[in-house]
Every structure is written in structure tokens, then in C-alpha cells.
Amino acid sequence: MSMRSGEQHTLVQENGPDVELRVFGDEFYSRYETLDGYTAIHDRELGLFCYAAVTQGEFVSTRTPVSETVPEGLPRHLQEAPRIVAEKTSRAVAARSVPPQDLATSHHDGVLTFGPNKGLLTGRRVSSGDVRGLTILVEFQDLSLTVSAADVSAMLNDVDYQANGNACSVRTYFQTVSSGQLDFTNLVVGPIKLSHKRSYYIQNLLVEETLALVANLQVNGAPLDFGQFDSRGENVIDAVSFVYAGPTIFDGQLWPHNSVREVNVGSHSTYFYMLTSAGTSATDLKIGTFCHEQGHLLCRFPDMYDYGDRGHEGDLTDSAGIETYCLMGSGNYLGNLGTPAPVCAYLRHLVGWYTEIISLNEGGDFEARHGEYGRILIYRTNQVNEYFLVENRARAGFDRFLPASGLAVYHCDYLGSNEFQQGTAARHYQCALLQADGHLDLEHNGVGDAGDLYSQVDNIALSHDTNPASTLWNGAESGLTLSKISAPGDTITFTVGQGDPLNFNVAHRNPIEAGRLAMTFRPPSAVNRLR
Secondary structure (H helix, E strand, O other): OOOEEEEEEEEOOOOOOOEEEEEEEOOOOEEEEOOOOOEEEEEOOOOEEEEEEEEOOEEEEEEEEOOOOOOOOOOOOOOOOHHHHHHHHHHHHHHOOOOHHHOOOOOOOOOOOOOOEOOEOOOOOOOOEEEEEEEEEEEEOOEOOOOOHHHHHHHHHOOOOOHHHOOOOHHHHHHHHOOOOEEEEEEEEEEEEOOOOOOHHHHOOOHHHHHHHHOOOEEOOEEOOHHHHOOOOOOEOOOEEEEEOEOOOOOHHHOOEEEEOOOEEOOEEOOEEEEEEOEOOHHHOOOHHHHHHHHHHHHOOOOOOOOOOOOOOOOOOOOOOOHHHOOOOOHHHOOOOOOOOOOOHHHHHHHOOOOEEEEOOOOEEEEEEOOOOOEEEEEEOOOOOEEEEEEEOOOOHHHOOOOOOOEEEEEEEOOOOOOOOOOOOOOOOOEEEOOOOOOOOOOOOOOOOOOOOEOOEEEEEEOOOEOOOOOOOOOOOOOOOEEEEOOOOOEEEEEEOOOOOOOEOHHHEOOOOHHHHOOOOOOOOOOOOEO
16 A cells, blocks of 8 residues: 555646645545645546535535635534545445455454464465566556656666665665565566546556557567566466556545456466556656555565554554554655665565574574664564564665664564554554654654664663563563663674663663562573574
């Protein structure tokens, strides 16, 4: 998904000039506000964005365009009733043909950020090996591309690509974060000119029409060989991407998204696809959204943020999930979409993107090296689905735009959901960043800040009695204790299971009585065993 949380965007009107609105939501449910806070709705009949009112819990158009004076007595920040939100979301999910098991747990009737396949989404996964995607450039009757196929191909494939403010190409990004296990390239074809104006495709998905035209496409005088896009030899195209002309349309079927469409092209069929925009010039070509959506398609990564109020799951509180600390949170937006955050250690572990696993359970002194994505530092608990991961997130490389720098500690449970910020045994994140300052800003729908990661801590930084604590979601002690964490840098050293229990680092502890500080620590092992 591509979640927006009140960012200002230019939106297109069929019968008027472009308008600046704040956008909230995703491809399944969205709402809009003027810059001064009045709710807007796209009036399809007028072809304009108009001020919205609420009737029986649902938005209706006042038929007054947002370019005109606000209707008298209209309040700001209107929202629809939860039942309306739920109904609209359900209809959008059904229309998009999203596999239902990817959007709901077996015991919740709702849209959750949940990976039902032991943390991952279900479906065909191609997260390793040489994978070649098909990217199709799309034009409308009233709008042509202002970027070339060569521009898009360079962004997707070039080895030393750093144009237009990007850190690298999409190919290099996945090669790097997968430690060389995934080599994802794309053949770019088109542009394909569709039969209607752009506004038509806000309500009508362009996938089938585009693929019907591509099925007969000639490349270098020969029919397009769809077998090159099927890395598993199953007559299924691994990944199809549609890049449409013009700026991003945060509305209807043109909202950037990924989903499923089974369409026959020659002897092959499509399945997973993604759709995004090309922008108005080559400077708009950014890898962030493309990498995020391909994370869903290729790797079956779930989203690591809260979908917000959907009215189904009984959780009406928004939270930030893992925020910018992962590509599958809001990390794809970092660096103006050009330097997305890496895939976090939790998701890399789930898909097997590692060359070694270092167990922290025996205790001792350890090193976490920045950008060493193939090395997983794990502390296992007595619950097979619940564990802790540690990694170096110093501000460098793909982490250069993070709000904090230091050692990240994740509390992981692949039976959890990043929809649930309560932190209870029944309702908790799938992957929670233990924010070192103990403020729980991300759970409270705040933004990341400098206190999120562990910087230099001379004594105890994390234990069962600190804030945050290393306890399990059910409140039981996990046994994980971190101390002597070095300053952020290319290498961060830390100790597991050792330290002075009577001298907690004040920035990372609860205001508890001195008598409760006496704890017994497991002595460190001389050998850090590889498991």
C-alpha cells in the first residue's frame, strides 16, 4: 500500500485547474482536506473537488468547489462514521481482487497489517535468484509521458545510478539489502496509448486494457517473450509494473498500489502487479515507491504501519507502526523518495536474506556493523513466534535520513499486527521498535525522533526492569539484557547479560525504587555461538 498522512499534494480536476489538498489514507479508503482544514470530496458529476458535508455518517458534496468561499457553518476536519469507512474499505478490497487471507487474520474480520504466512503475506514469492520484471509505460488520450523508456530503465536497472536525487537504482537497492540474494531487473516497454482520458481511469482500472495491447507487442521485430519474466517456469509472470503518465493521482484506481489481476498474455498469465506514476519530468523518477510495492510483489512483505480507522478490527486508534525505520513502513519516503530505508532486520530474517545468524542468548560482547545486512543478531525466547533482533542503524547509506542514529532493538512476533499498538498479550505489533527514550511516540501515532535508538550507554540500557523493557508481550521476563552500548558509528559494540544492576542509565529506566534494582544476571559465555 501507499499510505498518506496529511501530506500536501496537487490533485487533478477534470473541469477545473489543479488544486492543492492534504491527502489522508490509501488506495482502499482516502479523504481530503483543504489546506485550512475543510474536508473535500471529488464530485464526479461536476468534475471538481467540492467542500464535503456529512449526511447519515457519509460524505456528500455541497457542490461548492473548494476554489470558492466555504459554505456558512461548515465545520473543519469532518470524518465519516466507522461503519461507512468499513463498508467503503471492504468494497475497495473486493474490487481490487486482493487475496482476502492477506488482509485479515483468521480471528479478526478486518483489514490488518498482518502477515498470515508466519509473518509474510501468502502467495507466490520470488525473493531470491535472478528475477526479471515487466514494466509497462502507459499514456492517456489527453496526456503523454514526459520521461523516456531509457529514463525509467536507468532508474530500475543501472548499476551506478544516482540521477534525480536517488541513492541507487531499484536493482542495486534489492541486491544490497538482500546481501546479493535477489537480482531484480526490469524490461521497460511502451509507451502504450490507452483509449480514454486520464480521468476515466480513476474509476476504471487500466490493467486489462494495457495488457491486451501488450500481448501483441513487437520488440525488435519479434513478439514479446513473456517467458523471460517467469523465473520459476510456471507460466506465471513474476511481477508486472504499470507506470502512467503525469503526476501521482491519489484517487481511485490511479492511487499507487499493488494487487492481483489474472490476465492471459500469450502462454503466460499475470498475477501480482503494481501501479505508480512517472511524474512530470525525469526529476520525479524516484525509487522509494517502486521498492516498497515490489517488496509486496516479490517478497510478500506485509506493510509495517497502521492502516488507521477501518471500523473492523475494533481498534479505532491510529499509530505509526515502525515508521521510517523500514522500507515497508514509511521508510520509502526518506530522502524525498530517493533514499528509502533498508528492509528492516525482521523482514530480512523472514525471507532468509542472511548469510549468518548470531545468537545473543549465550551472552557476551558483540558487534553490530552498519550495512551488514546478511548478519542477523537474534535473541530467542521460549515462544517460537516471539523474539528480539538487534541491528546497527547509524546515519549512513540507506539510513542517512533517519531521525535517529544508534542501535535498534526490535520486539518481534509474527502472530502480531502493526495495527495494534496496545502492547498487550492479545494486541501488539508484529515488529515493534523499542524506542530507547521510552516515550512510545510511534505507538501514539507520533513521528520518529532522536531518542528512538540506543546511543552510547555505559551501563544497563535494556532489561526486564527498564523503560522500555525487554519483557515478553505477556509480561513475562525474556532474559534479554543489553549494556555498554558504544556510540553510533560503522560498528557499535554492546554486551548481553552483563553490567552493574544497581547503576542503570537514567535515560533508559523507570523511576523505580532502589530495592527493585537488584537483579541476577546470567554470566556471559566466552563464545558467541552461531545458530
